Amino acid sequence: MWSTAVVHSAENSQSYAASMEGIRETYVRYAPGVEHRRADEDEIVAKIVDELHALNAVAYDKHQHATRDAHAKSHGVLRGDLTVYPDLPGVLRQGLFGQPASYPVMVRLSTAAGEIRSDQIAGLRGFAVKVLGVPGPRALPDDDTGNQDFLLVNKPTIPFGHVEAYLAAMRLAKKQAKVPDAALKVAGVVARTAGHVLDAVQLPKPAPVAGLGMPNTHILGETFHSMAALRYGDYLAKISAAPLSEPVRTLTGVPIDRDGDGVLRELVVDFFRDNAAEYELRAQLCTDISTMPVEDASVLWPESESPHLPIAKLSFPPQDAGSAARRVYADDVLSFNPWHALAAHRPLGSIMRVRRQAYEASTSFRHAMNAVPRVEPRSIEELPG
């Protein structure tokens, strides 16, 4: 943990002496000018949202139940707490992490495809965190959720890191939409059906429609990333969550060795029947906007320049992570959205801006077609046991 004796306040200065491991001399300060919109961004965004929706409507016709345009399949839902570390240096004491506090959280574990597939197919896994009851001004004036969502996946970058690249990749991805599960399992190729191209993260550029998948490992041992940047109070950051306690750390890289299309849920439920878990939430601050851009989320922010620094702990006690009531609540009632955010954690860059419309369209359709009211939780007790 941080030693308060060596903490320097960043509040009154643009820079301060590096005095502890991981702390750098200067950090880029947030200002609206760090973002740059293309002149035709609205047009591209509309095309992305329309194409995602069209594919989701096809999925609805097939299943007569609306799922998410992306991350359709959940693998467990967790109840826990986020505890802000009490002695953070000033530069990390920002927004939600501005003072020591503890908040209840809900976490939905998922796979990125918009279609429900076998867990034997490797794919990008999601870790969506909803922090409940966070005080402070909101990123969007019409967002009255009062919650802070962090949507994380187990890769640090997205190869299609701005809207133009994303639209092009979506169009290529559509061509792969009809590959059957069996073929995907045999080839180790990752599905991106229903058009969500996040699943293609591990595929070599410039051929995102075919390639070998990433290893299929235990979801609870993964490290999860925001991929894109967000405002971190006075600064800019990417956020990540890494296994901290021994029982989850030992699961890192452990291959899935059980049969079954729902094996990830089984593994999560089995783990939490007897075990607690802790993950560390970390911020990687931007030190140079030219090498750590916000408008191209395909660029890996070098850890040699700026390491991921611990800011809070996520703790989950043993629990029934896979009850039917919980799954239905998380899949059909809940909406996670990077724009459920404090102004201090405003999502940044075009890949974040497109998500404002994309998530709204997906969640509206899902709730309307399933005739399920959209309810944003105000209390952790709303999560079924």
Ligand code: HEM
């Ligand atoms: C920057 C990188 C991104 C990350 C880390 C990310 C992560 C996630 C995660 C973890 C979820 C699951 C949330 C849940 O459990 O409910 C999700 C859902 C979703 N994502 Fe993304 N995503 C990214 C970019 C995008 C982009 C660029 C689009 C579309 C243009 C998109 C569209 C969606 C949609 C439509 C949903 C479902 C929303 C709902 O119906 O509730 N995502 N994403």
